[in-house]
Amino acid sequence: MASAGQPLTGADHFHLLIDRQMRQKGLPGNISRIHLRLAPSADLMALAEMLEQNPTLNRVAHLRLHHRWPALPKWIGTSADSPDIFIHRDLPEEMFQSKVLNGPVGATTVPVRIDLCAWNDGSKHLVVSMHHALFDHRGMTLFLQSLATGQSDGQLFIRSQRRPWRSEAMDALHGMFSALGSAGWNLATLAPKHLRPTEAALHREISFSIEDSGRMDLAAQQHGAGPGRSAFYMAVVLVALRELLESRGERPPYFWFPVPHNMRRKGANGHLIGNELAFLFFKIGREALFTVPQAVAAIQMQLNTQIRKGSLGHQAALQRVFRRVPFWMMNAMVGLTTGGRVSSLAFSDLGEERNPLQEFLGVPVQGMAHIPPVPCPPGLSVVFKREAGQLRLIVAYLPQALADEECATLMGRIRVLLLTPRTTKGEQPLKLTSSRSGC
Amino acid sequence: MAANPDIIQNTLLAYLSEHVLAEGVTITPETDLPSLDVDSVTIVEMAMHLEERLGIEIPVNLLTPEHTRTVSAFAAHAVQHGKPLR
Structure with missing residues (x-):
């Protein structure tokens, strides 16, 4: 990142606009979350300690939005404390929904957070919450891989390109x-x-x-x-x-x-x-x-x-x-x-x-859900x-x-x-009498 | 104009290298396009490029994943179903 900060892309900025609208309505913001169901043997404390040392997580968690109009909005690095990693024990499932899946993440506060949860039924879960102004879907996938393997390689920021103004x-x-x-x-x-x-x-x-x-x-x-x-x-x-x-x-x-x-x-x-x-x-x-x-x-x-x-x-x-x-x-x-x-x-x-995550820091992943904003x-x-x-x-x-x-x-x-396959009559309306409770 | 499969293939390879693929990614007529994350919008863009460059109109809705798995398969489909632009 340049010392003056990394300018947001146009799509980052568009996601900030959506974030602003959502926050004005009292919602947590434009946040994508990935929910991993981990093997019950997962040691949440050990995972938290490993994640705390992850260089990619530390770099991303210390980014903050700096926006002083009319200058371009930028990401700047800060010397904040450790990344936000929370451990929840004996969590009822309904609390998981309201507390973890609606946990705050902000472009000007902390743009990513991690929740490690043990539900009261004994199952173990990990939720990575990411501000959408930072990552597109590919970026989220790369970030998750980096957390899951403990390795950080590749390019951190998008390369800016200048175009003729006209x-x-x-x-x-x-x-x-x-x-x-x-x-x-x-x-x-x-x-x-x-x-x-x-x-x-x-x-x-x-x-x-x-x-x-x-x-x-x-x-x-x-x-x-x-x-x-x-x-x-x-x-x-x-x-x-x-x-x-x-x-x-x-x-x-x-x-x-x-x-x-x-x-x-x-x-x-x-x-x-x-x-x-x-x-x-x-x-x-x-x-x-x-x-x-x-x-x-x-x-x-x-x-x-x-x-x-x-x-x-x-x-x-x-x-x-x-x-x-x-x-x-x-x-x-x-x-x-x-x-x-x-x-x-x-x-x-x-x-x-093509290669869904099988393990997270050595712990088998039993299921993965993408929770969109x-x-x-x-x-x-x-x-x-x-x-x-x-x-x-x-x-x-x-x-x-x-x-x-x-x-x-x-x-x-x-x-x-x-x-429903297409009928041979082509443009005939599909029958609407099928079961409506199939999910 | 008769559609020449070699010209179509080379036109598509040049388009992909110049406009679609990341720096350093190499491609041959038999490279698996889905493994490079070439998506359906890019496939439509390829069809439009052939139209613009070579004057060949390809019915996009007749394309199937098999026709667009490789550049050579796409070119074969274009030879078979492409029509000179009116």
């Missing part, structure tokens, strides 16, 4: 008009108007078998999702959300949401700190959400159009330029163009993890990821946006749609 400004303008210009005030949302969360976010996860994941791959191809599966996952989620809103008696005209895309160079580990993301924006009308093939086609068309226009580059430039804009102004721009709704949902497809608004985050050929669906939500029973219905419906 092309940067033009690209940013393109990005602003194409993204915010398409939003409008009538976008679908599960959240009530003026959502003010009174309870912590919840999350649910379905892990599909390898056989079911293979059936879903086939269904994605049959539905015309092309080389990837993301368009299929998005289509299924949107169809299920439309049905859910209709069950509430609502018929919003369209869904509008951003989808992050990993802009890192491929084939190498790359840097640890710094989000390298750009967003594609989708506006899918209700009329395209009656069948999955229709929805896939609409998503594919918008994806191709945006790639053809170079939208990812425009969005990346817009994010970089926004680092010079005060937060209140960004908030106002996003709020005004979306009628305060911000987005219909937060959606990510994290891709495939729940931006507020919209109060709903849907994440897909694959681990060694198995698909996982994670839905994180605020209870005021989605009731528990509704979440069960939504996930059950997503499951059914993911497993």
Whole structure:
């Protein structure tokens, strides 16, 4: 890191904006967490001592956000005490949810924390909580690997690149008009108007078998999702959300949401700190959400159009330029163009993890869950990821946006749609009579 | 214009080296693209690049993971299904 600090990337700064909105609503912030279920033989004290010595954890835990407008926001190193590592013993499961999975992490306080927990049923757990302004998903994976092996190698910070200001400004303008210009005030949302969360976010996860994941791959191809599966996952989620809103008696005209895309160079580990993301924006009308093939086609068309226009580059430039804009102004721009709704949902497809973590500092890992932040608004985050050929669906939500029973219905419906092959009649609506309690 | 598989292959390899892959990562026509984390958006970008460079339109929705596992498989698909841009 340069002595003057490491400038945040445009995507880091975007995550700070989301963090600010969440904190204003009383939520812990824009924090991603990874929950590992460890073997019951794990010695939590020994793990805490080893982690305390981890050089990567120490470097990251001592970073603080330094932001004095109009200068670029930066990460600066501090000489703080030991990293935040907490041990909880005899913890009831419900306390784990409210205390650990909502534990505070902040860009200006401590950006990472680790909780080692022994539940009162004898099971052992480890939660790594990370501020999203520091890490994209790849960075989180690298950070976890570094904690799990005790080794730190590779590049700590992203390398900054300078671009000619004129092309940067033009690209940013393109990005602003194409993204915010398409939003409008009538976008679908599960959240009530003026959502003010009174309870912590919840999350649910379905892990599909390898056989079911293979059936879903086939269904994605049959539905015309092309080389990837993301368009299929998005289509299924949107169809299920439309049905859910209709069950509430609502018929919003369209869904509008951003989808992050990993802009890192491929084939190498790359840097640890710094989000390298750009967003594609989708506006899918209700009329395209009656069948999955229709929805896939609409998503594919918008994806191709945006790639053809170079939208990812425009969005990346817009994010970089926004680092010079005060937060209140960004908030106002996003709020005004979306009628305060911000987005219909937060959606990510994290891709495939080919070598899921098997051990953490010598302790066998029995399970791993990724707990995404729940931006507020919209109060709903849907994440897909694959681990060694198995698909996982994670839905994180605020209870005021989605009731528990509704979440069960939504996930059950997503499951059914993911497993439904395309009918030979193609555009015929899929039957909606399948079980709604499949999760 | 008849689609020449060698030209398509070389165009894709050059695109990947210049715009997609990290410094020092080498690629051949048979390199497994998913193992390099080449994702579906990048595949669509590759198809658009062929369109722009060589005037070949590829129906992206017909691409399957098998067609995009390697550059040579992608090129073979482009030869078979690509159409000259109107």
